[in-house]
Amino acid sequence: MEKLKSVIPETLKHKIAESTPNDLDSTCSSLLYFFQNFPLFHKMVRDLTDPEMALCGKNKEAALEAKAKGNECFSKRDYSNALLFYSQALRTAPTDVDDMEKNLVATLYVNRASSLYKLELFLESLRDCSRALILSPANAKAWFRRAKANSSLGNYEDAVNDLNVSLKMEMSVSGKKQIQSELNMILDQSGMRSSPLEKPNDDNSDELLQTGVQCVSTPTKGRGMTSFTDIPLASLIHKEDPYAAIILKHCRETHCAFCFNELPADTVPCMSCSIPLYCSVQCQVQAGGQDFSKYVNKYGFLEDLSDDLEEYIRNVTTLGICSSNTEHAAEHMHECQGMHWPAVLPSDVVLAGRILVKNKQRESYGGVGRKTHEIMDLCQNYGQLSCESKLEFHVYSTILLCCLQQFCPSKFPLCSEMTSEIIMLLSQIRVNSMAIVRIKYSDSKQPVDYDATSCVEQVQVAQAVYSGGSLFNHSCQPNVHAYFISRTLFIRVTECVAAGSELELSYGPQVGQWNCSERRQILEDQYSFVCQCSGCAQLNLSDIVHSGYQCDKPNCNGVVLDKLVTMYEKEKLKHFKGPNSLQGYMHSGDDISIVARKVFEQTGYDNCFDLEHCLSCGSFCDLQASQETIAKSEIYVRRLQHAVASGEIPTNIIRDALKSLDILRKVLHPLNKRIAEVEDNIAQAFCLVGEHQAALDHCQASVQILEKLYGENHIVIGNELIKLASIQLSMGCKIAADNTNRLIAIFSRYYGLHADIVFPPLMYLKRETCKLV
Numbered sequence: 001m002e003k004l005k006s007v008i009p010e011t012l013k014h015k016i017a018e019s020t021p022n023d024l025d026s027t028c029s030s031l032l033y034f035f036q037n038f039p040l041f042h043k044m045v046r047d048l049t050d051p052e053m054a055l056c057g058k059n060k061e062a063a064l065e066a067k068a069k070g071n072e073c074f075s076k077r078d079y080s081n082a083l084l085f086y087s088q089a090l091r092t093a094p095t096d097v098d099d100m101e102k103n104l105v106a107t108l109y110v111n112r113a114s115s116l117y118k119l120e121l122f123l124e125s126l127r128d129c130s131r132a133l134i135l136s137p138a139n140a141k142a143w144f145r146r147a148k149a150n151s152s153l154g155n156y157e158d159a160v161n162d163l164n165v166s167l168k169m170e171m172s173v174s175g176k177k178q179i180q181s182e183l184n185m186i187l188d189q190s191g192m193r194s195s196p197l198e199k200p201n202d203d204n205s206d207e208l209l210q211t212g213v214q215c216v217s218t219p220t221k222g223r224g225m226t227s228f229t230d231i232p233l234a235s236l237i238h239k240e241d242p243y244a245a246i247i248l249k250h251c252r253e254t255h256c257a258f259c260f261n262e263l264p265a266d267t268v269p270c271m272s273c274s275i276p277l278y279c280s281v282q283c284q285v286q287a288g289g290q291d292f293s294k295y296v297n298k299y300g301f302l303e304d305l306s307d308d309l310e311e312y313i314r315n316v317t318t319l320g321i322c323s324s325n326t327e328h329a330a331e332h333m334h335e336c337q338g339m340h341w342p343a344v345l346p347s348d349v350v351l352a353g354r355i356l357v358k359n360k361q362r363e364s365y366g367g368v369g370r371k372t373h374e375i376m377d378l379c380q381n382y383g384q385l386s387c388e389s390k391l392e393f394h395v396y397s398t399i400l401l402c403c404l405q406q407f408c409p410s411k412f413p414l415c416s417e418m419t420s421e422i423i424m425l426l427s428q429i430r431v432n433s434m435a436i437v438r439i440k441y442s443d444s445k446q447p448v449d450y451d452a453t454s455c456v457e458q459v460q461v462a463q464a465v466y467s468g469g470s471l472f473n474h475s476c477q478p479n480v481h482a483y484f485i486s487r488t489l490f491i492r493v494t495e496c497v498a499a500g501s502e503l504e505l506s507y508g509p510q511v512g513q514w515n516c517s518e519r520r521q522i523l524e525d526q527y528s529f530v531c532q533c534s535g536c537a538q539l540n541l542s543d544i545v546h547s548g549y550q551c552d553k554p555n556c557n558g559v560v561l562d563k564l565v566t567m568y569e570k571e572k573l574k575h576f577k578g579p580n581s582l583q584g585y586m587h588s589g590d591d592i593s594i595v596a597r598k599v600f601e602q603t604g605y606d607n608c609f610d611l612e613h614c615l616s617c618g619s620f621c622d623l624q625a626s627q628e629t630i631a632k633s634e635i636y637v638r639r640l641q642h643a644v645a646s647g648e649i650p651t652n653i654i655r656d657a658l659k660s661l662d663i664l665r666k667v668l669h670p671l672n673k674r675i676a677e678v679e680d681n682i683a684q685a686f687c688l689v690g691e692h693q694a695a696l697d698h699c700q701a702s703v704q705i706l707e708k709l710y711g712e713n714h715i716v717i718g719n720e721l722i723k724l725a726s727i728q729l730s731m732g733c734k735i736a737a738d739n740t741n742r743l744i745a746i747f748s749r750y751y752g753l754h755a756d757i758v759f760p761p762l763m764y765l766k767r768e769t770c771k772l773v
């Protein structure tokens with residue numbers, strides 16, 4: 001790619017750098033002409049699209065090799081590695097070949113089921129047997145293994161049915177004998193239950209507010225969503241499936257390529273290429289491409305079975321996959337021919353391909369012949385892109401078009417109109433796509449051993465375009481919260497919203513997390529707009545103290561701001577219009593200090609504040625000296641962080657970190673976010689060495705600062721309260737119940753009835769707190 005960019009003549013590069021949406025046809029046509037006469041381009045396209053070079057196709061030899069390794073590990077009782085080899089074999093095994101007169105894929109599922117069974121992953125084993133049976137419904141061994149898994153799960157009724165089918169299918173006398181003895185054993189056991197065949201989908205049920213929101217034109221942010229009635233706290237105002245979505249490259253081996261949930265041990269690969277992995281047959285079918293559904297309904301062998309058993313077999317071997325949602329059918333289909341372009345091109349480029357194919361497919365069902373980006377009707381930022389991005393969009397659009405041509409030459413002609421359509425689509429994706437995130441626990445921590453040492457982070461797993469969700473503008477002080485269950489977007493108000501108010505979510509940066517200058521920089525870099533939200537336009541306590549220093553004069557608690565922060569806060573003051581109670585202070589004396597002092601008083605923090613120097617007492621503060629002192633202390637804080645990460649904390653490390661904290665407290669303003677972070681690190685360390693009271697004190701100190709920075713009901717406080725409550729629980733303090741109740745209220749505000757699904761540690765905390773009270 002870099003090589004391709006470097007050979008483009010400077011004059012053409014310049015033309016592209018200067019281009020606007022209106023002259024894209026001309027730049028695309030020049031680039032296309034240049035590439036068509038350039039051998040390297042043809043080679044690159046051939047590498048990506050030639051079936052001869054397909055690296056991601058199925059490969060019987062590779063599958064058989066991996067299968068043999070799996071068998072070897074299994075016979076040595078190395079079940080974990082057997083599982084890995086069988087999964088590897090499944091990824092490359094063609095569906096239409098036999099191995100030793102049995103369907104290879106079905107055999108691999110049965111073999112993997114045996115490894116899963118040995119690893120006591122019974123549900124996973126059960127699912128693999130069912131997959132084998134879809135492909136090979138008369139496979140006696142698969143029915144037998146299924147019975148064993150069902151029996152271990154306590155599903156005796158199903159186990160008996162499985163064994164009865166197995167008995168009918170088994171040909172050998174010794175095999176029949178083994179099945180019969182297993183059957184007798186299970187019949188001796190009591191308590192029959194039945195089980196779900198495949199993992200049920202996540203429960204997405206929650207009340208969607210049917211009225212109350214509308215799209216309007218705003219004075220400074222283009223279109224936006226507003227409320228036209230009062231909306232109660234925590235109401236769900238928007239629910240939407242993506243127009244198109246794609247898993248991010250680094251998550252391909254860990255998350256399902258359709259629902260984006262974490263992959264279980266029994267992954268299901270695509271049936272005709274080796275790129276995506278799914279968590280279930282349902283997800284595989286929904287993603288499109290060749291899938292299990294074409295194997296369903298081969299029931300020639302059912303003749304001499306009872307009606308009940310026949311019905312049972314049909315249920316097991318269809319798994320509900322016939323009812324797949326055809327809406328998604330195109331998502332992976334065009335990428336699924338073994339060519340490796342979907343694996344190597346950037347995610348947003350592959351996503352653009354998905355959108356294009358989806359629209360073309362709709363056209364063939366009678367849609368209008370409009371350009372894709374017009375159908376999407378989303379804003380774009382092509383004009384504001386850097387020269388580098390414009391060039392990349394040009395090159396990638398041309399390459400993507402060549403790749404799509406391979407799939408359907410008549411629908412994707414190699415012409416400048418089509419390339420410019422893709423460029424516009426890429427600019428829409430840049431501005432409008434949402435990052436689908438999942439919560440990740442530090443290391444191997446599970447909800448059940450959640451405590452103050454646990455780090456919870458949100459990791460981006462996929463990228464998606466939501467047509468309706470894209471109409472919500474950004475605010476650094478948002479009043480709505482967006483989250484995802486599977487690939488569905490949910491938007492909920494996090495406060496009571498009065499009729500006529502703008503409904504805005506955060507695209508990332510928020511007040512409390514960063515100061516105003518940092519937030520604006522992030523938004524400009526990522527989305528190319530200058531934020532016009534209330535958090536960036538009006539004074540607030542958080543922005544003033546977030547990165548502030550403390551005046552070094554004795555008995556003066558004034559705040560000192562560095563140059564950049566001062567610049568942004570002064571800018572805000574120029575446009576300061578409210579709240580009403582502060583308006584009288586706008587023109588009196590030294591603006592920001594007086595207004596900010598009032599902000600402090602209003603928010604309950606009785607402190608003084610001043611501009612550049614400490615304007616509270618008027619004295620000069622040597623910020624450079626303060627910064628040098630901080631840099632020295634940070635060395636010890638970093639040592640502590642490493643020790644926490646390794647799980648081994650020598651006492652001197654905590655002692656040094658405590659000294660650093662004292663220094664930071666002297667130099668930084670008491671509400672500076674850095675102090676909260678260090679308090680949190682120290683709490684984690686004390687927790688790890690079992691000094692719970694000290695951990696509690698530092699955790700509380702951190703929460704107190706964060707409450708001022710974010711506000712008391714922010715989700716960040718919810719996360720901190722989980723740590724606090726966990727420490728209190730481990731100390732047996734009844735007061736943990738207060739914090740648990742408070743954090744449940746915060747999580748309900750943000751996630752409503754979905755709180756437990758999105759954040760499983762909540763259930764654990766509720767249970768433990770109940771035991772205490």
Ligand SMILES: C[S@@+](CC[C@H](N)C(=O)[O-])C[C@H]1O[C@@H](n2cnc3c(N)ncnc32)[C@H](O)[C@@H]1O
Pocket residue numbers: 220221222223224378379381431432470471472473474475527528529530531532533
């Ligand atoms: C996802 S779209 C939101 C809908 C958009 N306003 C429209 O008319 O389609 C993002 C774009 O909206 C505008 N926008 C969103 N939030 C903004 C904010 N806080 N300040 C300024 N512009 C904003 C920017 O142009 C940004 O690129």
